[in-house]
Amino acid sequence: MARKQDEMSLDEELTAAFLSEEDGTAGLSDEGLVESVDDAPVVVEEYAEVTTGDDDNWEDETENLPGQLAVDVYETAEKLIIKARTAGIERKDLDVSISDNILTISGVLSGGEDDKATQWHIQECYWGEFSRTIALPVQVVEDGVEAVLKDGVLTISFEKEKVEEPKRITIN
Numbered sequence: 186m187a188r189k190q191d192e193m194s195l196d197e198e199l200t201a202a203f204l205s206e207e208d209g210t211a212g213l214s215d216e217g218l219v220e221s222v223d224d225a226p227v228v229v230e231e232y233a234e235v236t237t238g239d240d241d242n243w244e245d246e247t248e249n250l251p252g253q254l255a256v257d258v259y260e261t262a263e264k265l266i267i268k269a270r271t272a273g274i275e276r277k278d279l280d281v282s283i284s285d286n287i288l289t290i291s292g293v294l295s296g297g298e299d300d301k302a303t304q305w306h307i308q309e310c311y312w313g314e315f316s317r318t319i320a321l322p323v324q325v326v327e328d329g330v331e332a333v334l335k336d337g338v339l340t341i342s343f344e345k346e347k348v349e350e351p352k353r354i355t356i357n
């Protein structure tokens with residue numbers, strides 16, 4: 186179905202809705218150029234990408250952030266279990282701590298650096314510092330914990346704290 190020249194694409198309509206003159210930010214002109222955002226020209230390109238001419242160094246900003254560790258958290262009748270894939274991490278490079286029912290797993294995954302590489306084609310593996318903090322979903326006995334690193338999987342088992350059922354009080 187052909188589109189008339191006056192009609193906006195869905196992407197242009199969405200961009201115009203978010204960058205409207207009514208809220209005082211900017212408006213979409215006939216050429217697809219947003220007239221101004223803080224006095225800087227903004228070009229609306231295909232797929233509603235908004236670029237400002239500023240050099241966004243988002244990759245530089247994320248280099249200093251620690252990576253996230255993927256975890257599974259589940260419970261059995263007596264225990265709370267947390268499993269994390271830690272393949273390639275040595276015991277000495279792991280730090281596990283608990284305080285006030287909040288578990289923190291952190292460490293360093295080294296080995297991904299290769300000084301001889303002249304050009305990377307794909308780099309999907311995370312190398313460097315990582316950290317994960319988890320508010321445990323049930324109360325646990327902090328002294329009743331066991332941590333085992335086996336075959337690249339860190340398994341942390343906590344004894345669940347016994348929670349007494351509330352006692353019913355008879356009203357006379």
